[in-house]
Amino acid sequence: xxxxxxxxxLASDLVRDLHGAVVAASSPQGRFDADPADGKVFAGATAVxxxxxxxxxxxxxxxDVSEQIHIHLGLFGKFKRFKNEVARDSGAIRFRxxxxxxxxxxxxxxACHWMSPEEVESLRGRIGSDPLDATADPERAWATVARSxxxxxxxxxxxxxxxxxxxxxxxxxxxxxxxxxxxxSKALGRARFDELxxxxxxxxxxxxxxxxxxxxxxxxxxxxxxxxxxxxxxxxECRKCSGPIVAIQLAGRPIYxxxxxxxxxxxx
DNA sequence: AGCATATGACGAA
DNA sequence: TCGTCCTATGCTC
Numbered sequence: 001x002x003x004x005x006x007x008x009x010l011a012s013d014l015v016r017d018l019h020g021a022v023v024a025a026s027s028p029q030g031r032f033d034a035d036p037a038d039g040k041v042f043a044g045a046t047a048v049x050x051x052x053x054x055x056x057x058x059x060x061x062x063x064d065v066s067e068q069i070h071i072h073l074g075l076f077g078k079f080k081r082f083k084n085e086v087a088r089d090s091g092a093i094r095f096r097x098x099x100x101x102x103x104x105x106x107x108x109x110x111a112c113h114w115m116s117p118e119e120v121e122s123l124r125g126r127i128g129s130d131p132l133d134a135t136a137d138p139e140r141a142w143a144t145v146a147r148s149x150x151x152x153x154x155x156x157x158x159x160x161x162x163x164x165x166x167x168x169x170x171x172x173x174x175x176x177x178x179x180x181x182x183x184x185s186k187a188l189g190r191a192r193f194d195e196l197x198x199x200x201x202x203x204x205x206x207x208x209x210x211x212x213x214x215x216x217x218x219x220x221x222x223x224x225x226x227x228x229x230x231x232x233x234x235x236x237e238c239r240k241c242s243g244p245i246v247a248i249q250l251a252g253r254p255i256y257x258x259x260x261x262x263x264x265x266x267x268x
Numbered sequence: 269a270g271c272a273t274a275t276g277a278c279g280a281a
Numbered sequence: 282t283c284g285t286c287c288t289a290t291g292c293t294c
Contacts, residue, residue, distance in 0.1 A: 002276075003275050006275080050276075050277095072276080072277080073275095073276080073287095074276045074277065074287060074288095075274060075275070075276045075286095075287075075288090076276085076286095076287050076288045076289070077276090077287070077288080078288080078289075091288075091289080092287090092288065092289095094287090107287090107288060107289075108287050108288035108289075109287070109288095110276065110277065110278090110286075110287060111277090111287095157276090159276090159277085166275045166276075167274095167275055167276085168275050169275080213275075233275090252282070252283085253276090
């Protein structure tokens with residue numbers, strides 16, 4: 001389920017398992033040149049929106065490998081963890097990292113390749129405000145939101161404006177905000193933008209903790225069931241008003257909303 | 269066994 | 282806006 005929370009969680013799990021360890025790296029599928037990482041020290045993982053960057057160090061020279069592995073899971077990608085003795089060569093494994101105890105296996109990514117420092121810099125430059133990045137600057141997103149006539153529901157999926165938000169989070173965020181997905185972005189206003197950013201930070205962070213997207217409240221601190229974890233995404237009936245949930249095509253993908261709780265606004 | 273489906277993004281037109 | 286790529290999973294027959 002790769003929206004930003006998945007990638008940030010992945011980065012911290014990889015660091016927890018492998019940081020400082022010499023790793024064996026390979027590409028059983030043969031579609032990636034893992035050799036530059038083989039026998040190197042795993043030196044860190046960073047999530048940038050939905051992008052994952054992996055760093056390595058040469059154990060002899062103590063020098064960092066200047067290129068980093070750039071991974072983007074896309075819609076189908078998975079990066080799964082196994083105990084070393086259980087991991088096996090099934091399916092199309094693009095990239096495998098073996099540490100002392102755990103093996104991580106990547107399948108189906110949209111991207112898995114080496115990136116030069118310049119390319120990494122350029123990637124960071126084109127990625128919008130990331131709610132999961134403590135140093136993120138929401139003013140950058142606001143600058144676009146305040147000017148654009150595009151529907152807000154389209155901007156939320158545009159990774160150069162916001163990053164890490166995907167199709168589930170965008171639907172849930174707009175529902176919680178009570179805003180119709182087709183509202184022209186510039187009509188949102190500063191107060192509602194601030195609330196949108198606050199909700200994004202809160203919900204994506206919760207996604208990292210719970211390893212899934214959940215936007216409905218816990219009852220007595222208890223984790224809600226999967227069925228009850230979302231307000232509108234792929235649902236038929238609104239959890240608040242029991243009205244119908246409609247799916248509108250926006251930015252090429254369906255966005256689910258309750259047009260009673262998220263009324264279209266009359267614009268001046 | 270076969271098929272529909274999926275939380276993404278890109279390039280061509 | 283459309284077609285294309287990437288793969289696993291869970292249904293249906």
